[in-house]
Amino acid sequence: MSFNSYPLLKSIFTYFGRISVRRRQRWGAVLGWLTHKLASRRRHIVRTNLALCFPDESESTRRAWERQHFRLLAQSYLDRGLLWFGLPSTILNTLELTGEEYITHALEQGRRVMLLVPHFLGMDAAGTRLSMSISPLVAFYTPQRDPSVDKLMLEGRSRFSTAPLISRKDGIRGLMRALQKGQPIYYLPDMDFGIKGAAFVPFFNVPAATLLTTAQIARNQDAVVIPVISRLNAQSGHYQIQVLEPMADFPGQDSLEEATARMNALIEKYVRQDPTQYYWVHRRFKTRPEGQARIY
Known part of the structure; x- marks a missing residue:
């Protein structure tokens, strides 16, 4: 019989959700340092991604970004305790949201709304904060292998949502049905799931297998695509969640590949503003065009 770690995990995350921001930051600094030192495989992935995407930066700069990335990554995981089990008033004080009017205005106009949420480290914070204001907000959920972790994450990410998460x-199909009901969807567009349903589209001038789903849904459902960028302030421990202006005429007359390239260029623009905030531990370039060597 497998060990049920759910009660222990919930106790740990509840603890992190109820302590002060400063104390959680101290824990985050320790965990970030340890993860950077011990997680050699993930360190290699981050180092490789930064070298590919920022070849003109000095190695010392990239190494500094690498260390800061692990610090912020660890903090974002501990902060899930706040998102999942903290007081709502504390969440509202810690997660600063701007641009929400772009969403409400589109909904008031009867538009179908697709929130485009790239993999910045504050993506969980953005989902929690938006689900507190926009209801119902429909999102994908990737089931976890460990049933205890799966239960914890499903509970936490469903906390303020009035719509069930879609596996x-x-x-x-579930996202399409939600759009047809007038419910906004929360969609993360920038992970490598292989070449099926994807195309090799430049991301920092590197061919990246990118799903065409964003452009397909926007075209098929006549949905407005509204980007959401989230960042963690390392000094204050607060999150800045920006809802940006809707993408103009997306996908318009572009092919699906052209529209997806435009999407990747937009994501790249905001990554460049602070490279430490992007989810570099993901093997973004693991799928390669035929004949090209593996990167990782």
């Missing part, structure tokens, strides 16, 4: 295993 990624079920495909995009």
Whole structure:
């Protein structure tokens, strides 16, 4: 019989959710330092990604970004305790949201709304904060291998949502149904799931297998695509969540590949503003065009 770690995990995350921001930051600094030192495989992935995407930066600069990235990554994981089990008033004071009017205005106009949420480290914070204001907000959920972790994450990410999370295993049909009901969807567009349904589109001038789903859904459902960028302030421990202006005429007359390239260029623009905030521990370039060597 497998060990049920759910009660222990919930106790740990509840602890992190109820302590002060400063104390959680101290824990984050320790965990970030340890992770950077001990997680050699993930360190290699981050180092490789930064070298590919920022070849003109000095190695010392990239190494500094690498260390800061692990610090912020660890903090974002501990902060899930706040998102999942902290007081709502504390969450509202810690997660600063701007641009929400772009969403409400589109909904008031009867538009179908697709929130484009790239993999910045504050993506969980953005989902929590938006689900506190925009209801119902429909999102994908990737089931976890460990049933205890799966239960904890499903509970936490459903905390303020009035709509059930949709398993990624079920495909995009649930998202399409939500849009047809007038419910906004929360979509993360920038992970490498292989070449099926994807195309090799430049990301920092590197061919990246990128799903065409964003452009497909926007075209098929006549949905407005509204980007959401989230960042963690290392000094204050607060999150800045920016809802940006809707993408103009997306996908318009572009092919799906052209529209997806435009999306990647937009994501790249905001990554460049602070490279430490992007989710570099993901093997973004693991799928290669035929004949090209593996990167990682």
